[in-house]
Amino acid sequence: MATLSALPPVSLLIAPARLWISYTLARHRSALRPVAELEFPRLRQFFSSELLTSTRYEAVDRIPMAPPLRLWSRLEGAQSAAGLTLRDAYFVRRDELQREDLHAHELVHVVQWRLMGESAFLRTWLSDEQDRGYDANRLERIAYRVQDEFLKTARPFDAETRIAQLMMRAALI
Ligand SMILES: [Zn+2]
Numbered sequence: 001m002a003t004l005s006a007l008p009p010v011s012l013l014i015a016p017a018r019l020w021i022s023y024t025l026a027r028h029r030s031a032l033r034p035v036a037e038l039e040f041p042r043l044r045q046f047f048s049s050e051l052l053t054s055t056r057y058e059a060v061d062r063i064p065m066a067p068p069l070r071l072w073s074r075l076e077g078a079q080s081a082a083g084l085t086l087r088d089a090y091f092v093r094r095d096e097l098q099r100e101d102l103h104a105h106e107l108v109h110v111v112q113w114r115l116m117g118e119s120a121f122l123r124t125w126l127s128d129e130q131d132r133g134y135d136a137n138r139l140e141r142i143a144y145r146v147q148d149e150f151l152k153t154a155r156p157f158d159a160e161t162r163i164a165q166l167m168m169r170a171a172l173i
Pocket residue numbers: 105109140143
């Protein structure tokens with residue numbers, strides 16, 4: 001059976017990943033809508049209107065997957081992702097569209113992307129995925145943590161400050 005170590009080093013994946021991201025966003029440009037258009041009351045309490053206006057989303061039947069990601073998700077047995085963030089846009093599976101906490105999760109990735117810059121975000125996400133696996137991927141752990149707090153807390157907090165705090169604590173920024 002193939003192993004993750006048989007894959008190319010992460011440094012070689014960054015340039016093709018960025019090309020694929022540009023290509024994918026261009027292909028979906030007309031379908032991507034501002035997140036601010038969604039009727040989600042809670043998102044507005046946790047995320048700034050600037051972020052919700054500048055971030056776009058699209059509901060899709062199948063999440064677009066970059067070739068290396070498709071390979072990795074197959075190797076790890078992850079069947080179908082519910083969402084994927086690319087720069088300032090994200091895709092959510094149509095049957096998960098009404099899950100407000102999923103939007104919160106993807107917005108965390110948008111903020112992480114901003115805070116780290118594209119190359120560092122991709123390098124960290126991909127190398128964590130390769131070396132630690134999805135469950136221990138530091139960027140995912142932060143996204144799931146904020147998503148969980150978003151779901152459970154009664155009192156809204158500034159999610160963008162919270163994300164920066166967790167990123168600093170993990171020495172990612
Ligand atoms: Zn995630």
